[in-house]
Amino acid sequence: MKIISNPHELNDYVKNLNKTIGFIPTMGALHEGHISLIKEARKNNEFVVVSIFVNPTQFSKDEDLDKYPRKDEADKKICELSGVDVLFFPNANDIYTKDEVSLQAPNVRGYVLEGYTRPTHFNGVLTVVNKLLNIVNPTRAYFGKKDAQQLNLISLMVKQLFMNVEIVAVDTKRDSDGLALSxxxxxxxxxxxxxxxxxxxxxxxxxxxxxxxxxxxxxxxxxxxxxxxxxxxxxxxxxxxxxxxxxxxxxxxxxxxxxxxxxxxxxxxxxxx
Amino acid sequence: MKIISNPHELNDYVKNLNKTIGFIPTMGALHEGHISLIKEARKNNEFVVVSIFVNPTQFSKDEDLDKYPRKDEADKKICELSGVDVLFFPNANDIYTKDEVSLQAPNVRGYVLEGYTRPTHFNGVLTVVNKLLNIVNPTRAYFGKKDAQQLNLISLMVKQLFMNVEIVAVDTKRDSDGLALSxxxxxxxxxxxxxxxxxxxxxxxxxxxxxxxxxxxxxxxxxxxxxxxxxxxxxxxxxxxxxxxxxxxxxxxxxxxxxxxxxxxxxxxxxxx
The missing domain is CATH 3.30.1300.10 (Pantoate-beta-alanine ligase, C-terminal domain)
Structure with missing residues (x-):
């Protein structure tokens, strides 16, 4: 498994592949839910890319960015064992600069439910997913159904902006007691x-x-x-x-x-x- | 010259080309300035696409959308004579639906100069250019230096969102009296x-x-x-x-x-x- 942190290096790398690419964007702290996304991608694509990036713009100031769980070394191992070809592991300043063009969630669907209590959340999610999809240029990108509103808005973005990728929704994984993995x-x-x-x-x-x-x-x-x-x-x-x-x-x-x-x-x- | 109005038809068409594509997005009413963009694209690409779309989202309510000059038949002729391969001529409802994900101009550079008097203008410009670039998937896209702030913001968008296209800036054309063509x-x-x-x-x-x-x-x-x-x-x-x-x-x-x-x-x- 190759680990790449520079977006341009990754973009150049995948450009010359000429393979179908399955992509799973994550914020790390990988669990069985993520692994099921990787397996699904592995099944239907010749090449699998996972990204780990705890995206600062989807957290508001009073949220848990700093204490969001990080277990980088375990995550790398999990990716390797799951047959990931490239792990994309950028730093925040590889992804963001100052005074940026960003994505804006739809006025209605972006501001109900989770968007109601976290009004800037989905702008951050859409912005980073837009960037990641452009960097990786995948054939298919995989998202869990557990974050249903996120999945809905990403699907909308891809459709409305005519992005060249298929969004695949994968069933929620649960622990033996029934709690959805998170x-x-x-x-x-x-x-x-x-x-x-x-x-x-x-x-x-x-x-x-x-x-x-x-x-x-x-x-x-x-x-x-x-x-x-x-x-x-x-x-x-x-x-x-x-x-x-x-x-x-x-x-x-x-x-x-x-x-x-x-x-x-x-x-x-x-x-x- | 092929004329296509459906974005998905165009997207499918260019996907199978395997040629370098030069793209010139316009709002029609073509003049020598546009023709110089087409010539520049013709020189350096195997295939040239022009779009004509008077983008409603970049006009505010009190601006001149309805009376923006339209001369569709002359524009088609000009494209044909300039060696354009595909003219993309969509309707507003081919490009926009309801409750949309959109692009947001940078907080500083999007709201000075022209953005100061037209605060929603560049959001509309970036949104439509993002869509058009995804539909056409060009190798290079051509913009006039006359709209310098637009050119600057589009270049920023491409860089910051890691879009896979080269933005080419083309010199302003002037009438014999010195007035910039518009x-x-x-x-x-x-x-x-x-x-x-x-x-x-x-x-x-x-x-x-x-x-x-x-x-x-x-x-x-x-x-x-x-x-x-x-x-x-x-x-x-x-x-x-x-x-x-x-x-x-x-x-x-x-x-x-x-x-x-x-x-x-x-x-x-x-x-x-």
Whole structure:
């Protein structure tokens, strides 16, 4: 596995490859969720690039940039063992200069849900993903469904800006207790972890209501909120795949999303129906 | 010459070319300035694409979108005679949908000079140029030096977002009376046209001061403003090529820029020293 930190060196390298490239942009602290993205990329592309870059512009001043988990050496090993061809590992000043052109999230879809409590977050996400896609120039780029709004906005960006890449959505990986894998899970104490399980079980509850024929989103949301009452819930939403609010669940076109804080840790989860 | 209006059709078409592509994005109403860009592209690329698209997002509500000059049939003829291979002629709804991801000009360089009086202008310019570059995927894209700030911001965008294209700057074309060619010149009455000549002659004045050894930008600007006193001047600036203000002209690294209104018509001009 080759490790490259200079964006121009990587760009020159991939330009001469003449292979299909699968790309997985990450912020490191890799877990089984990331590995499943790498495996998916490995299956359908001749060449696999992973980037590790904790993107400062998607954190606001009062957020956890400095304490975001970093485990560089383990991450390198994981990439190597997963069959990654190139690991892109830039520094912030390889990616950003001063007084920059940036990406601006859509006025509606960028400022609801996670964008409502973190209004500059998705501008930072879109800007860095735009840069990374231009540097790596992949055939396909892989994103987890767990960050559903991020996935939705990146897909919008690629479509609306006519970027030459296919976005592939990969199913959420869960621990044996049902909690969706996230680099932030390591912040949870034992007790908090137990409390956090209300998130996936609230989604299971919704799922079983729907399988019993209940389609009314208001009714389902109320039951979920009742189930989540011990957590600080930011939102419970039932949307169509374009992120519009809907009154009734429509199988094959719905997402149920939860964001809640457990202790100091924000957790996201969702199911696609 | 092939005429294509669908962005996806064009994107598919160029993907299979395997040729160097020179691209000239325009808003139509083509004149000798545009033709010189096409010639430059023709010289150094195997394939030449011109786009004609009057981009709505770079006009504010009180600006001249509706009366922006359009002469589609003449433009097609000009492209054909200039050896253009593909003319891209999309409609607004081929390029834009609702609730879009967009480009945001840099906080400083996007909001001075023309960006000061037109604060949303460069966001619109960068957004459409980003889309067009992704659709056409050219080897080189050609822009006139007359729109120096636009050229500067597009170059910044390409560099900062790591876009895979070379930006080529082409010298301004002038009419025999010295006025820089612009699609907006047709708005000028005979009298206004005469008044407008103060713009290029103010630049000549600056140029001759500099050739006499005067380097002080304050002194040069004062003389230029005196020369331009019958016009409504938006700005006279002497900047380095990165658009920073400078106290002394430095040959090989300076630009002198003027924007002024003559009647109802905004005119831009500049010289690169």
């Amino acid at each position: 680099s932030r899970n390591i912040y949870l104490s034992k007790d908090e972890r137990k409390q956090a399980l209300a998130i996936p079980t609230s989604l299971n509850l919704a799922s079983s209501m729907i399988s019993k024929g209940i389609k009314d989103t208001k009714e389902i949301k109320e039951k979920m909120l009742e189930h989540l009452k011990l957590l600080e819930v930011f939102y419970v939403e039932i949307l169509d795949r374009e992120f519009n609010q809907v009154k009734e669940v429509e199988l094959g076109n719905s997402i149920i999303l939860v964001e809640a804080r457990v202790g100091e840790t924000r957790l996201l989860d969702n199911i696609w129906l | 699609s907006r010149n047709i708005y000028l009455s005979k009298d206004e046209r005469k008044q407008a000549l103060a713009i290029p002659t103010s630049l000549n004045l600056a140029s001759s001061m500099i050739s006499k050894g005067i380097k002080d930008t304050k002194e040069i600007k004062e003389k230029m403003l005196e020369h331009l006193k019958l016009l409504e001047v938006f700005y006279v600036e002497i900047l380095d090529r990165e658009f920073n203000q400078v106290k002394e002209v430095e040959l090989g690294n300076s630009i002198i820029l003027v924007e002024a209104r003559v009647g109802e018509t905004r005119l831009l001009d500049n010289i690169w020293l």
